[in-house]
Amino acid sequence: MEIVHVSAECYPVAKAGGLGDVVGALPKYLSKSGHTAKVVMPMYRTKFLYQNEWTVDFKGRGQMGSFWFDYTIIREKHDKLGFHLYLVDINGLLDREKIYGYGDDTERFIAFQIAVTDWINHWQHKPDVIHCHDYHTAFIPFIVKHSYQYNRLSDIPTVLTIHNAQYQGWMGWDKAALLPVFDTWKAGLLEWNKTINPLAAGIKAAWKVTTVSWSYLEEMRYHANGLEKLLEYEKGKCAGILNGIDTDVWNPETDPFIHTHYNYSNVDAGKEANKRQICQEFELEQHNPLVVFIGRLVGEKAADILPDAILSSLYSLQGQVNFLVLGNGEPHVEWQLNQLKEHFPGNYNVFIGYDEALSHRIYAGADFLLMPSRVEPCGLNQMYAMKYGTVPMVRSTGGLKDTVTDMGDWQGWGIRFNHASAGDVSYSVNRAVDVFADKKQMTAMRTHMMQIDHSWEHSVQQYVDIYQSLKY
Ligand SMILES: Nc1ncnc2c1ncn2[C@@H]1O[C@H](COP(=O)(O)OP(=O)(O)O[C@H]2O[C@H](CO)[C@@H](O)[C@H](O)[C@H]2O)[C@@H](O)[C@H]1O
Numbered sequence: 001m002e003i004v005h006v007s008a009e010c011y012p013v014a015k016a017g018g019l020g021d022v023v024g025a026l027p028k029y030l031s032k033s034g035h036t037a038k039v040v041m042p043m044y045r046t047k048f049l050y051q052n053e054w055t056v057d058f059k060g061r062g063q064m065g066s067f068w069f070d071y072t073i074i075r076e077k078h079d080k081l082g083f084h085l086y087l088v089d090i091n092g093l094l095d096r097e098k099i100y101g102y103g104d105d106t107e108r109f110i111a112f113q114i115a116v117t118d119w120i121n122h123w124q125h126k127p128d129v130i131h132c133h134d135y136h137t138a139f140i141p142f143i144v145k146h147s148y149q150y151n152r153l154s155d156i157p158t159v160l161t162i163h164n165a166q167y168q169g170w171m172g173w174d175k176a177a178l179l180p181v182f183d184t185w186k187a188g189l190l191e192w193n194k195t196i197n198p199l200a201a202g203i204k205a206a207w208k209v210t211t212v213s214w215s216y217l218e219e220m221r222y223h224a225n226g227l228e229k230l231l232e233y234e235k236g237k238c239a240g241i242l243n244g245i246d247t248d249v250w251n252p253e254t255d256p257f258i259h260t261h262y263n264y265s266n267v268d269a270g271k272e273a274n275k276r277q278i279c280q281e282f283e284l285e286q287h288n289p290l291v292v293f294i295g296r297l298v299g300e301k302a303a304d305i306l307p308d309a310i311l312s313s314l315y316s317l318q319g320q321v322n323f324l325v326l327g328n329g330e331p332h333v334e335w336q337l338n339q340l341k342e343h344f345p346g347n348y349n350v351f352i353g354y355d356e357a358l359s360h361r362i363y364a365g366a367d368f369l370l371m372p373s374r375v376e377p378c379g380l381n382q383m384y385a386m387k388y389g390t391v392p393m394v395r396s397t398g399g400l401k402d403t404v405t406d407m408g409d410w411q412g413w414g415i416r417f418n419h420a421s422a423g424d425v426s427y428s429v430n431r432a433v434d435v436f437a438d439k440k441q442m443t444a445m446r447t448h449m450m451q452i453d454h455s456w457e458h459s460v461q462q463y464v465d466i467y468q469s470l471k472y
Pocket of ligand 1: 016017018019021164212243294295296327328353356378381
């Protein structure tokens with residue numbers, strides 16, 4: 001089958017979070033299982049663009065309301081990533097360094113979607129499936145189904161994957177004119193709660209909707225940032241497929257970013273060497289258990305409770321635990337986390353920013369990874385942590401619930417808690433400190449976790465089954 005993935009992110013070309021990881025991996029594993037997988041994304045000005053060779057695949061012209069634009073599709077010459085990678089260039093809109101965060105993001109992603117649709121419309125053949133990811137690409141199922149201009153594509157099955165329903169891309173009705181012309185009576189398909197809601201439009205128009213864990217699929221019926229009723233109504237076409245992890249990238253035996261390679265048979269020694277290195281780098285006392293947080297410093301990750309939780313643990317445990325935070329996001333959280341540094345030298349440090357290589361070194365060197373997320377559709381960090389023998393400490397929600405058990409349960413290997421509160425986190429840190437002292441149990445948990453299979457092979461087959469079910 002031929003599957004075209006449309007996305008705003010794809011690792012290592014451009015990544016802001018888990019979406020990039022998934023779109024960098026799923027197509028590769030689809031190719032490995034004999035399918036033709038393509039990824040098309042905006043041509044941001046990132047390192048990957050300048051470090052690789054490209055050929056021009058197509059040049060076209062798109063229309064966004066009264067604005068006409070030229071676009072160019074380039075293709076990476078050697079299929080280095082294990083699938084066909086295409087970038088869309090639109091001067092003035094997509095030629096930026098960052099992925100998101102511009103005042104004209106709405107126009108940027110609408111123009112991108114129009115260019116992608118227009119390009120596919122020029123192909124001699126039709127792909128078997130167009131697979132869209134998150135709201136930035138969720139107009140495509142509507143456009144191919146309902147616009148006059150692209151009517152030829154209306155029988156191509158579309159799949160929309162929701163990586164995070166918190167973000168929906170809401171916009172005012174004045175933007176409706178930017179979309180390719182459609183029957184006005186179909187405008188209701190774009191609407192949810194009196195605004196244009198791209199994610200809702202995608203859920204209504206896509207042939208199939210997936211999300212990234214079973215528990216999140218269920219939770220979305222009660223907590224989906226306003227889309228609960230729509231998801232309940234559309235539940236017949238929704239499915240939950242747990243993400244995998246890309247073991248070519250995330251593997252402590254081969255990871256080029258980490259200091260000392262290791263596997264489950266020498267995990268204690270391997271982790272100790274990596275911990276020594278990270279503790280030196282961040283001036284932390286090496287003998288304490290090291291609890292880390294890696295992620296976007298935003299409300300859905302409960303990053304706002306970190307300063308209080310860390311403060312109370314450090315006071316109550318009086319120097320028996322260390323914390324290290326890597327992340328960026330809401331300025332007041334960044335500020336509070338920076339402030340803490342002065343008070344607990346040797347026990348606490350933070351790196352505000354985004355650093356892919358550092359994240360690998362931290363997964364390898366840490367003893368515990370904290371994820372108190374309020375919302376976590378799947379979560380990849382906890383799976384990376386397990387692969388690196390780092391014990392996950394997670395709130396029981398979404399994909400965290402589907403992938404982590406509690407060490408108190410039969411054959412359990414992680415730490416789970418119920419509330420995104422400083423109290424629950426501090427209590428879990430106490431449990432972590434206790435178990436850290438029990439070397440035998442730590443080794444048993446690490447060895448067990450590292451052997452759990454979170455690879456993509458399993459999930460890829462579930463996507464293929466969905467694609468096949470849509471064939472006519
Ligand atoms: N400052 C930093 N420096 C370096 N690396 C950093 C970083 N901050 C985050 N990362 C990395 O970004 C990724 C985060 O992935 P997650 O899946 O945990 O969350 P995210 O909310 O972005 O993804 C959404 O989509 C994914 C994919 O479907 C779902 O798993 C998830 O639940 C959903 O919220 C990991 O690779 C992590 O290491």
